[in-house]
Amino acid sequence: MDARSGHRVDPARWVAFQTISAVHRDDGYANLVLPKLLTEHHVHGLDAAFATELAYGTLRQSGSLDAVIAAAADRGVERIDPPTRDALRLGAYQLLHTRVATHAATNTTVDLVRTVAPGAIGFANAVMRRIGRQDWPAWLDELGPDDVGLRYAHPPWVVRAFRDALDKKSELEDLLVADNTPAPVHLCARPGRITAADLAAETGGTVGPYGAYAVHLAEGSPGDHPAVKRGLAHVQDEGSQLVATALADAPVDGPDSRWLDLCAGPGGKSALLGSLAALRDARVTAVEVAPHRARLVEHAVRGLPVDVVCEDGREFEDDPFDRVLVDAPCTGLGALRRRPEARWRRQPNDLPPLTRLQRELLLAALRLVRPGGIVAYVTCSPHINETRMTVNETIRRFDGGIEQVDARPLMENVTDSGDGPAVQLWPHRHGTDAMFLSLLKRA
Template sequence: MTGDGHSRPRGDRAGGRASDPRSRGASNGNRGAAGPDRSRDRQQHRVDPPRWVAFQAISAVHRDDGYANLVLPKLLAEHRIRGLDAAFATELTYGTLRLGGSLDTVIAAAADRAVERIDPPTRDALRLGAYQLLHMRVPAHAAVSTTVDLVRTVAPGAIGFANAVLRRIGQRDWQTWLDELGPGDLALRYAHPPWVVRAFSDALKDRKDELEDLLAADNTPAPVHLCARPGRITARELAEETGGVVGPFGAYAVHLPDGAPGDHPAVRDGLAHVQDEGSQLVAAALADAPLDGTDRRWLDLCAGPGGKAALLGSLAALRGAEVAAVEVAPHRARLVEHAVRGLPVEVYCGDGRDFDAPAYDRVLVDAPCTGLGALRRRPEARWRRQPNDLPPLTRLQRELLRSALDLTRPGGIVAYVTCSPHINETRMAVDETIRRFDGRIERLDARPLMENVTDSGDGPWAQLWPHRHGTDAMFLALLKRV
C-alpha cells in the first residue's frame, strides 16, 4: 500500500445517528467549497456518522500504524454508533483496508495519477468511496455524494477532483475494472501483494489448485472462536451459555455466530477467552505429546498476549504442573498477567533468547512471524508486511527455537509454532535448527495430536489452513530432545 502523510485536524461531531447509512445520500445545503468563515464542526455535520467513523479508523491505520480491531471499537463507542450503523461502519472500514492495494490500482487508473501523489485525507476518502461503489449495496449517487461531503470536510480544495474520480470509478463494476487492469492477475483480483501470493503458492506445494480458495478465504471475515478453559467450563456448557456451537476439531473450541465476545459472562469471569481454534489445537498438541520422565515444568517462551499461556495454564492446573511465561514487551507481559490470573503461571518480562532457568519438560515457541496465516483477522496486515521483513524475523525465529531446545531436558518436547505458512518461517526454520543439534533432536509426527483434523500436510509437521479447516494458517512442528 502507498505511504501516508498526516490528515488535517477535525472537530468532534455533534448530532444524531444516520437512520439508514447504506442508502443515505449527501446532506442538503450549499455544495460550494467551504469558506474560511465556516468551522470544521459545521462542515462535519454534512458527513453521516458511520462514514465519518470509518474515515477516522482507516486514517489512524495509515497515519499512525494503528490496528483496525483496536481503533474501530473505540471510535464506535465514542460516537455512540450501534446496530445497523455500526455494522455498516465495520464493513466499510474492514473491507476498505482489506482490499486497499486493489482499490488503489483502480483509483490510480481513474485519477490518471499515482495514488502517492494524492493528498492522504483525499486518498483515504476515495478508498472509502471506491469500496462503496464497487463492493457494497450503496446506490452510486449516495456513494459519490457522501464521499464528496467527506472530502469537503477533510480536504475542501479537492472536491472537484474527488467528484470526477468517483464518477469515473462508478462507470465500471469491479469485474470490469479487474478485466481491464489485470486480467488473470490473482494478486489484483484477491487483493494480496504479489509476494504473498507467491509465498502461499510455494507453501501449498503440489496443491496449487487450492490457491484461489485460500486467497478467497483470506477475504472472508473470520468468525469468533472461544476457548473453554479446561477445569472451569466444558465446550458444550460454553456453547449453551453463549448460543454458539462446539468447534469441529479441538476439545475446547466454541464458535460464535456473531456479537461481542466480551459481553458473555463466561469470558468476563475468566471461564473462557477469545482464541482461534487453530491456536488452541497447537497448544493442546504440546500438552498431549508423549514424553519421557517428569511432566511438571512447562514453558511458554513467547507468551504475549496470553491466549496459549492461559490454555496451557488451565491444563497444567489439572495435571499438577506449573508454567513459566516469558514475554519481551512489557505491555504484552501485562496482558499475559491479566490472561493467566488464577492459574499456575508465572510471568517473566524478558527476551526468550536470554532466558536462563533449569530445564523444562514441555516448551512452546509461538515465534514472532509475518502473520500471513491470520490475514482474514487483520485487514491491514497484508499491506504492511514486505519481503524485507523476512530476514530479521527468520533469524529471530531460529534463535528462539535454539534457545527453546537448550531449555528442554532430554526426553522433553518442544512445539515450534507460527501463524504463517511461509516456508522460510516453517519447514526451513525447523530443518536448519535441527541440523545445528547434530542428531540430538527427534521429530515427532504432530498430525495425530490434532484431534479430528484431516488433510494437515505430509508430516511430520502439521499445517492448518483457512480454506480447509476454517482456522488461521497455524504451523506446528513437535521436536523431542534425545
C-alpha cells in the same frame, strides 16, 4: 450528523474514514481504533455494522482499490494527498464492493472531501465518476484479468508465499477468498473449569469440529459473556487451541511437571497450557519480552499455575523443562482474516529479522528442554521461511540429536493437514488461522 464531521458526512462514513486515516497516517490498528471511534461518535446498531464493513472492507481491499483509483485519476495514488486518497478509497470500495447506489457513493465521497480537503472537490468528483462508469469485474478485465492478487486484494509477494506453502496449489483462490471473509469468534473452554458443551449451551454457540475445548460463536461481543468474565473461557482461534493441546498431549519420556512458554504475550496459549497443567500437577513458566504484553499474560493466567517472567527468551536460563512452546513472533500471514490492514503493511523485508529471531528463539528452546522432552515450534504464518526452513536450519545448527515427531496423530479429528511430520492448518480448509506446528523431541 456529527459536529466534528463538518455537518456534511453521516456518522458511519465519518467513523469509517477516520479509522482508515488513522491506520494509514498513524500506523494504527483498525480493530483498536474503530471501537473507540464508534463509542466517541455514538454510532450503534446498523450504523456501527455499516461503518465496520466500510472501514474493514476498504482497508482489506486497499491495494486493489488503489489500482482502480490510479487508472481513473491517471496518476499513481502516492501523488494524491492522503486525506483525498483515503476518501477515494472509501468511495471506490462503496462503488465496487457494496450495494450503495452510485450517486450516494459519489455524493458522500465528495461531501467528505469538501470537509477534509476542500481544494480537491473537483478532482474527487471526476475520479469517482470515472470509477463508477463500470463495475468491479469490468475494472478487473481492464487492469489484469489473470492477476489473482488484484482480484482478491493480496500483494504479489503474499500470493507467492501462499502458493509456495500450499500442498494443493489448486486451492490458492479458496485461501485468498477465505482471507477476505471475516473470521468468526472462537472461545476456548478452559479445561477443568467448563466443558465445551456447557460453554456452547451458555453462549448459544456451537462446539468446534476439532479441538476438545473449542466453541464457535455466531455473533455478539465475546468479552460480554459471563463465562469469559468469570475466567472459565477465553477468546482463542481453534487452531491456536489445537497446537497448544498437541504440545500438552505429545508423549514425553520421564517427568512431566515443568512446562515453558517462551513467547507468551498476550497469553492465550499460556492460559490453555496453565489450565491443562493445573489438572496434571504441572507448572508453566511464561516468558515475554515486552513489559506491557507480560502484564497481559499475568491478567490472562490469573488463578492458574503459571509464573510470568518478563525477559528475552533468548537469554532466559533455568533448570531444564519437560515441554516448551515457542509461539514465535512472525509475519502473521496466517491470520489476515482478522487484521484488515496487515497484508498491505507487512513487507518482504520484514522476513529476514523475523526469521533470525525465530531461529534464535527455537535454538534457545532446544537448549532449555531436557533430553526426552519436547518442543513445539508454532507460527501463525504459513510462509515456508518462517516454518519448515526455520525448523530445518535450527536443527542443523543445534549441537545434539533432535527427532521431528509426527504432529498429525495429536490432532485426531483434523484431516488434510499436510504430509507431516509438521502440521499446517488453513483458513479455507479448517476454518482456523493458518497455524504451523512442528514438534521436536530432544534425544
